[in-house]
Amino acid sequence: MSYSKFLSIIALICVFISTAQQTSTSSDPIIKILDQKENLSKTSLVKNVFFENIGPTIMSGRVVDLAVNPENPTEFYVGYASGGVWHTINNGTTFTPILDTSNTQNVGDIAVDWKSRTIWVGTGENNSSRSSYAGIGILKSTDNGKNWQNMGLVDSHHIGRILINPNNPDEVVIGVTGHLYSPNQERGIYKTMDGGKTWSQKLFIDDMSGIIDVQTNPNNFNLMFASSWTKDRKAWNFSGSGNNSAIYKSTDAGNTWIKVSTEKSGFPTGNGVGRIGLAIYNDDIVYAVHDSQFRRPSEDNKETSNRLTKNDFKSMTTKAFLALDDKKLNDYLKTNGFQEKYRSENVKQMVRSGNVKPIDLAKYIENANSILFDTPVIGTEVYKSTDGGTTWKKTHDDYLDDIYYSYGYYFGHIYVAPNNEDHIYIYGVPIVKSKDGGKTFTSISAENVHADHHALWINPKNPNHLINGNDGGVNISYDDGENWIKNNSPSVGQFYAINVDNEKPYNVYGGLQDNGVWVGANNAREDKSWHQRGQYPWKGIMGGDGMQIQIDNRDHNIVYTGYQFGNYYRLNLETEEDAYIQPKHELGENPYRFNWQTPIFLSPHNQDILYLGGNKLMRSMNQGDDWEAISEDLTNGGKKGNVAYGTLTSISESPFQFGLIYTGSDDGLIHVTKNSGSHWTNISNNLPKNLWVSRVIASKHKKERVYVSLNGYRSDDFKVYIYMSNDYGQTWKDISANIPASPVNVVKEDTENENILYLGTDNGAYISFNQGKNWEVFSKGLPNVAIHDIVIQPEAKDLLLGTHGRSIYKTDISALQLMNSNILSDEITLFKVDDVRHSSRWGSSWGKWYDTNEPEIELAFYANTSEEKTVKVLSEKGTLLNELKVTADKGFNYVNYNLSLTEKGRKALLKENTSIEIEKAKNDLYYLPKGIYTFQINNVKTNFEIK
Numbered sequence: 001m002s003y004s005k006f007l008s009i010i011a012l013i014c015v016f017i018s019t020a021q022q023t024s025t026s027s028d029p030i031i032k033i034l035d036q037k038e039n040l041s042k043t044s045l046v047k048n049v050f051f052e053n054i055g056p057t058i059m060s061g062r063v064v065d066l067a068v069n070p071e072n073p074t075e076f077y078v079g080y081a082s083g084g085v086w087h088t089i090n091n092g093t094t095f096t097p098i099l100d101t102s103n104t105q106n107v108g109d110i111a112v113d114w115k116s117r118t119i120w121v122g123t124g125e126n127n128s129s130r131s132s133y134a135g136i137g138i139l140k141s142t143d144n145g146k147n148w149q150n151m152g153l154v155d156s157h158h159i160g161r162i163l164i165n166p167n168n169p170d171e172v173v174i175g176v177t178g179h180l181y182s183p184n185q186e187r188g189i190y191k192t193m194d195g196g197k198t199w200s201q202k203l204f205i206d207d208m209s210g211i212i213d214v215q216t217n218p219n220n221f222n223l224m225f226a227s228s229w230t231k232d233r234k235a236w237n238f239s240g241s242g243n244n245s246a247i248y249k250s251t252d253a254g255n256t257w258i259k260v261s262t263e264k265s266g267f268p269t270g271n272g273v274g275r276i277g278l279a280i281y282n283d284d285i286v287y288a289v290h291d292s293q294f295r296r297p298s299e300d301n302k303e304t305s306n307r308l309t310k311n312d313f314k315s316m317t318t319k320a321f322l323a324l325d326d327k328k329l330n331d332y333l334k335t336n337g338f339q340e341k342y343r344s345e346n347v348k349q350m351v352r353s354g355n356v357k358p359i360d361l362a363k364y365i366e367n368a369n370s371i372l373f374d375t376p377v378i379g380t381e382v383y384k385s386t387d388g389g390t391t392w393k394k395t396h397d398d399y400l401d402d403i404y405y406s407y408g409y410y411f412g413h414i415y416v417a418p419n420n421e422d423h424i425y426i427y428g429v430p431i432v433k434s435k436d437g438g439k440t441f442t443s444i445s446a447e448n449v450h451a452d453h454h455a456l457w458i459n460p461k462n463p464n465h466l467i468n469g470n471d472g473g474v475n476i477s478y479d480d481g482e483n484w485i486k487n488n489s490p491s492v493g494q495f496y497a498i499n500v501d502n503e504k505p506y507n508v509y510g511g512l513q514d515n516g517v518w519v520g521a522n523n524a525r526e527d528k529s530w531h532q533r534g535q536y537p538w539k540g541i542m543g544g545d546g547m548q549i550q551i552d553n554r555d556h557n558i559v560y561t562g563y564q565f566g567n568y569y570r571l572n573l574e575t576e577e578d579a580y581i582q583p584k585h586e587l588g589e590n591p592y593r594f595n596w597q598t599p600i601f602l603s604p605h606n607q608d609i610l611y612l613g614g615n616k617l618m619r620s621m622n623q624g625d626d627w628e629a630i631s632e633d634l635t636n637g638g639k640k641g642n643v644a645y646g647t648l649t650s651i652s653e654s655p656f657q658f659g660l661i662y663t664g665s666d667d668g669l670i671h672v673t674k675n676s677g678s679h680w681t682n683i684s685n686n687l688p689k690n691l692w693v694s695r696v697i698a699s700k701h702k703k704e705r706v707y708v709s710l711n712g713y714r715s716d717d718f719k720v721y722i723y724m725s726n727d728y729g730q731t732w733k734d735i736s737a738n739i740p741a742s743p744v745n746v747v748k749e750d751t752e753n754e755n756i757l758y759l760g761t762d763n764g765a766y767i768s769f770n771q772g773k774n775w776e777v778f779s780k781g782l783p784n785v786a787i788h789d790i791v792i793q794p795e796a797k798d799l800l801l802g803t804h805g806r807s808i809y810k811t812d813i814s815a816l817q818l819m820n821s822n823i824l825s826d827e828i829t830l831f832k833v834d835d836v837r838h839s840s841r842w843g844s845s846w847g848k849w850y851d852t853n854e855p856e857i858e859l860a861f862y863a864n865t866s867e868e869k870t871v872k873v874l875s876e877k878g879t880l881l882n883e884l885k886v887t888a889d890k891g892f893n894y895v896n897y898n899l900s901l902t903e904k905g906r907k908a909l910l911k912e913n914t915s916i917e918i919e920k921a922k923n924d925l926y927y928l929p930k931g932i933y934t935f936q937i938n939n940v941k942t943n944f945e946i947k
Contacts, residue, residue, distance in 0.1 A: 030136055030154040033718075034103040037740040037764065041779040045891030046767055046816070051781040051801070051809040053491050054508070055526040056538040059515040060450075060473025061492035061805065064125055067112040068457045068467060076457070076467065078474055079107040081125040082133050082786055082805030083492030087144065092467075092474055092487030098145025100783040104763065105805050106133040108177070111162035113169040118142050120172065120196075122159025126212065127454070128180055128233055128240070128409050130596060131494065131513055131804055133762060133786060134716075135159060138174065140196055151196030155186040157716070161214040165221045165253065170195040173202075173254040175211035175226055180233055182716040183207035189214065189226060191254050202250075203257045208232060209244040212412065214254075215278045218460075223283050224250040225389060226257065227276035231409065235666060235692065235714040237641025240409040241293035245273035249389045260389040267383055267392040268292060275412040281421045286385045287438070288392065289426050291408025292378035296399075308332040310362035321351055321358040336365045339584050347587065356588040366591055367565055367644070380404050382414065382426060382438040395438025403428035410452070418460040427453035431468065433481060444481030452514060471514045491526070491807040496597055497548040498802035500793045501556040509559070510802055511546030517561045518546070519573075522798065522810065541571060550602040550610070560602065560610060560624065565644060566594025568612065570624045581624030583612060592616065593638055595647035595666060605658040613648025617663055617677065630677030635665040652706075654698040662706055662729070664693025670708055672729055683729030688712075688721060694745050701754035704728055713743040713762065720744055722759065724772060735772025748790040752817045758799065760787025765801055769819045776891075782809055815860040815892060828869075828937050829862040833944035836899065838930045843921020852923050857944065859895045859935050863888040871895055873905075874934040874941075879912050881905035881928070897935075899946070900925045 041047060061083050068076040074091040077098075084099035085107060099105060099121065109122040119142075123135025137154035141147060153159070158177040165171035171193055178187025187210035189203035203211070205228045212229040226249075230242025246269070247261040261267040272294030279287040308328060313321070326344040333342055350356040380400040383392040403426065404411055417423035422437040425444075429451050432441040445451070450472020459465035468475045468484070473492075475484040494513035500522070501507050509519045520538030530536045544563025552558035560581070562568030570579045585592050592614035603609035612618045615638065616629040638646025647666050654660035659676030668691045670684035684693075691710035699705030706729055710721035720736040722744050735757075742761035750756035759766040759775065765787045766775040782801070789802035797814040815831040823829045836857055845852045859871065866889050873882040881901040886893070901909065906918050906926045916929050932945050 028154050031150065033741045034136060037742075037777060037784075038103070040738070040740065040777045043890075044776040044779065045769075046776045046778055047891060048780055048889060048893050049778060049811055049813075049816070050894065051778065051811045053526075053781070053806065054522060054524070054808050054810050055491050056493060056510075056518055056520060056524075056536075056807060057491045057526060058488055058536050058538065059493060059512060059518065059540070060488040060490065061494050061515070061807075062125075062127075062452075062471045062513065063455050063469025063474060064107055064127070065110045066455045066457045066467055066469050066474075067110045067119075068459075069112075069114055070460060071114070073457075073459055073465065073467075077110055077112060077119070078469060078490070079110040079121070079455075080105075080490070080492045080805065081127065082106050082131070082494060083490065084783065084785075084805070085110055085119075085121060085145065086490045086492075088487075092476060092485070093489075095487075095490045097490070097783070098141070099139075099148070101146065102139055102148040103150075103784050104136050105783055105785045106135045108135060108159040109162050111164050111172075113164050113166075115166075116142070116169050117144065118164075118169060119145065120162045120164065121148075122162050122174060124156065124158035124177075126158055126160045126177055128158075128177075128231060128238070131786075132158065132180060133804075134180065134718075138162075138196065149196075151192075152199055153186060153190060155184060157184070158210070160210070160212050163214055163216050163221075163224070163254075167221070171221075171253065172196065173214060173216075173224065174199075175214035177212055177229070178207075178210035179716050181714055187211070188228075189254055189257065202254055203248060205244050205246075206230075209242065212275055213278050215280045217280050217283055218418070220283060222251055222253045223280070223388075224254050225260075225278045225280060225286055226250070227278055227288070229275050230273075231275075234641065234643075236639040236643050236645030238409065238643060240291065241272050241274040243269075243271055243273075245276065247276060247278070247288060247389065261392070265390065265392050268294065268381075270294075272377075274408055277412040277414045277427075279414045279416040279424065281416045281418075284386055284388050285416075285421050286389055287395075287414050287416055287424055288383045288385075289412060289414035290381045290383060291404055291412060292381050293408075294378050296376045296378055307335075310336070310365055313358045313360075313362040316358040318351055318358065322348055324348075332361070337584075338364065338587075342587055350587065360588050363591055364585070364587055367594065377406070377408075379406075379408060380426065380428060382424070382434075384438060395434075396440070400426075400441065403430065403432065405429060411454070413454065413456065415456045415458060417458055417463045419463050423463070425456055425458075427456065429453075431456075431481065444477075446475075446481075446484050448486045449475050449484050450515075492805060493807035494804045495802035495808065496546065496788055496804070498789045498791050498800060498808060499549040499551060500791050500800065501551045502553060502795065503556050506793050506796060507556065508800060508808060509549040509551065509561070510808060511542075511549060511561065513804070514545050516540050516544060516546045516563070517542035517549060519559075522793070522796075522800075541573065542569070545596075547597055548600050550600050552602065552607045554607055558623075560600055562598075564596050564598075566592075566598035566612070566614060568598065568600060568624070579624065581610075581612075581620070581627075583614065583618040583620075583627035583629075592618075593635075593644050593647045595644060595649055597649065599648055599651045601651040601653060603653055603658065604655045605653075611651050611653070611661070613651050613663060615647055615665075617648065617651065617661070619677070631663075631671070631673070631680055634663050634671050634680065635669055636667045649693050650696045652696050652698040654703060655700055656703040660698065660703075662696040662698055664696040664708065666692050668693065668710070670696055670729065672706075674728075681729075683725075686732055687723060690715075691717070691721060694743075695747050697747060697749065699754075700749055700751065702726065707747050707749070707757070708732070709744040709747045709759075711743045711745060718743055718762075720761070722747055722772065733772075735768070737768070737772055737774045739766060739775050745786065745788050746790050748792065750813075750817060751792050751794040753819065756817065756819065758790050758792075760790050760801065762786045765790070767816065778811075815862070823862050824864070826862075826940075827864055828940045830935060830937060830940050830942040831860040831862075833857060833859055833935065833942055835945040835947055838946050842899070842927045843923040843925050845922070854923070855899045855927070857897050857899060859897060859942075861888075861893050861895070861937060861940075863890060863893055866890045869937050871897070872934075872936040873897065873901070874936055875909055875912055876932045876934070877912055878934075879905075879908045881909055881933070898925070899928050901928055902926075 062081040065079040084105040086095035125132040134157040161175040274291035380403040452471035455469030524537035557574040635646040650664040694711040786804040
């Protein structure tokens with residue numbers, strides 16, 4: 001053996017040893033953070049504060065994967081991008097969440113060994129979108145989600161595919177996509193032979209290229225194909241192609257791999273190769289769908305229309321411009337949304353005088369969306385191999401337009417029917433199928449099927465039976481996509497922003513990822529009763545990706561909202577009128593830059609005054625009809641890329657003073673003006689640099705006070721950044737205290753108690769009772785999910801959480817708002833109990849087949865020790881009527897009491913008050929009659945009345 005060959009063998013052994021990874025232990029930094037939060041929840045003073053999910057559900061959320069029982073397809077699991085895993089045993093009629101006991105709701109892939117009922121979840125969404133949250137490795141459950149074990153790969157962040165050997169469930173192959181925003185080593189192909197106790201890295205491309213898809217022949221686990229993907233996402237740019245995007249093949253169950261997409265193979269190679277999805281029919285026939293980022297030949301981009309396009313102006317001379325036909329120029333100006341003041345005659349004068357150049361007529365209409373869609377890439381391609389991946393040939397002659405548009409990185413799946421090699425499906429914005437091996441395609445989208453598709457299951461015993469997962473949930477078809485059933489009952493909405501009005505009952509408004517803007521009453525019933533009425537209690541009021549919402553407090557029908565990149569409208573919900581109100585820059589100026597989540601803010605001093613943030617702060621004095629910029633650029637000026645950047649992300653005006661305004665930007669700048677924009681001061685110099693300002697909040701309690709949260713997620717920085725200033729931002733105090741590492745999305749002051757703050761991170765919600773000196777975590781009824789927005793309805797004393805994955809949660813904070821030093825020192829504090837209206841129907845029902853009407857009242861109390869307590873129910877004269885044994889935790893506690901009294905208590909009350917009768921109800925309980933009663937714990941009492 002040669003010396004060089006010996007060294008190569010030693011090197012390979014070292015690589016294997018270095019990449020063999022044990023199951024994660026508490027020594028892993030990520031696991032330590034998760035343990036920190038779990039321990040915090042056990043001792044939290046608010047551990048018993050229950051959050052109710054109020055929906056909505058009908059719009060559902062983004063599905064990333066399906067796992068269907070092949071022997072009983074009415075049972076399946078659905079993985080949602082940031083909404084967990086849900087299980088159905090009745091063909092999607094109802095679903096149960098099974099990932100709620102885990103440390104994350106972020107899902108990339110799921111796989112089930114149906115023989116042993118073992119569930120594997122690869123955490124961290126596989127798509128590379130703006131809200132594709134990182135995961136915590138690979139999870140495993142053997143009891144249908146009651147318990148989850150972290151099996152390692154915690155630094156993977158995003159996992160693309162899990163393959164289980166059907167003949168050996170301990171043999172599992174995983175494709176790891178890796179970090180979204182930064183390089184890392186834990187990506188590629190990993191394999192375990194011992195059920196996840198240890199892993200070995202079988203394929204590593206480089207620290208920017210992960211494995212986006214892995215597929216196996218259903219009848220031959222040894223044969224596998226995998227696709228690598230080189231990508232680079234930044235806050236200002238996304239590059240979704242590279243030299244190391246390729247197809248690999250294994251014939252030994254993933255132990256060794258060879259690249260098959262070589263220059264001689266016929267499959268594209270080089271810098272333009274984008275995301276690749278794979279489908280295997282048998283050992284020979286393999287399909288690949290490719291998001292080609294190679295440019296189309298220039299002759300294919302020539303406009304055949306006689307109308308002017310923006311490209312015409314990019315190289316047009318002044319002389320040629322002035323010679324344009326006025327009618328033709330006006331047609332361009334009107335169809336592209338130029339302001340009324342810009343029409344042929346005056347625009348030509350502006351060009352003639354040199355104030356404007358012809359190219360400005362192209363720049364005027366460019367924004368983040370137009371730049372993406374105007375990129376002339378090839379886009380969707382389908383390739384087929386009939387020799388096991390050695391050679392590849394494109395299946396179609398023409399371009400497959402309107403499949404990916406310019407968002408191919410968001411899709412990338414192809415499926416082949418198990419009974420026919422020519423029946424294939426590709427997924428993008430629409431669903432399309434081919435019955436001739438990819439030569440031609442037809443759409444099988446439908447009016448009740450949401451766009452943007454990510455998962456498909458084809459029944460091997462009945463290929464006409466399809467289950468589809470998309471950005472709007474789950475659909476089922478039994479006729480190969482001709483007709484679809486909609487199965488949206490899980491509460492998995494991905495909210496960006498929420499708000500409330502002052503109606504009774506108050507309404508909740510929310511903007512959702514890819515599901516528009518919705519509004520509904522906070523107490524709307526989230527059940528199927530609306531099927532009878534034909535009208536869901538929540539109503540969609542805007543399409544696109546729903547964004548921020550402001551409601552005129554004089555008339556809740558006047559709503560300001562919109563969709564991505566600053567496309568905002570003023571809506572009149574009563575008359576159904578709308579007005580497009582996005583501010584326009586002046587012709588000749590650089591276009592305004594608007595963030596994906598453009599901030600808007602109604603002045604608390606005058607509801608006709610609206611603020612909107614581009615890269616400058618805009619102000620309208622007349623409800624958005626007219627705008628003026630009241631600042632220069634309040635960012636670092638943007639960066640070259642295909643994503644809008646250098647934009648404002650947060651706006652807040654002090655309720656104490658008109659014109660005392662704060663702004664925050666996506667590149668880390670925070671500014672304040674005390675005179676409505678006449679002068680601005682940068683107040684972020686002493687804060688961490690180059691972070692996304694997720695919130696800047698002017699205090700409701702002190703004029704000089706301001707809060708700021710910063711978010712480093714877009715650089716894979718998961719630290720907690722939250723600050724308070726009591727001098728308009730001249731100096732800052734770090735108030736992150738004991739919060740476990742997780743990017744912060746929102747900070748909110750309590751409306752009544754200035755010491756109370758609320759916080760939402762990518763992994764949960766917190767409260768501080770002492771202005772951030774330390775924090776308590778909420779957990780009851782609330783899974784570990786991203787909190788994007790927090791709103792308080794002050795009159796109802798409700799706290800609402802807008803989550804990005806589990807819709808909206810609500811809880812009563814009336815007791816929390818009373819927190820003070822006395823409560824902290826007293827042994828027991830009982831809070832006011834709501835009165836109850838008596839009903840003669842307590843304990844009865846409408847009939848034999850209906851539920852019993854059982855009343856309930858809630859007692860909230862604070863205890864300074866964890867021990868068993870006795871809650872006594874007393875009459876107005878102090879007679880004992882009932883008592884409840886409760887195990888109290890240190891902190892806030894809640895006891896539900898059914899208003900019943902014991903036999904002994906009944907006799908005592910009848911003796912005390914001979915004018916009343918207390919008959920046994922149909923459910924064999926005695927209920928309290930009208931009167932005043934007392935709850936007592938130890939010697940502390942509080943009254944309530946039954947009216």
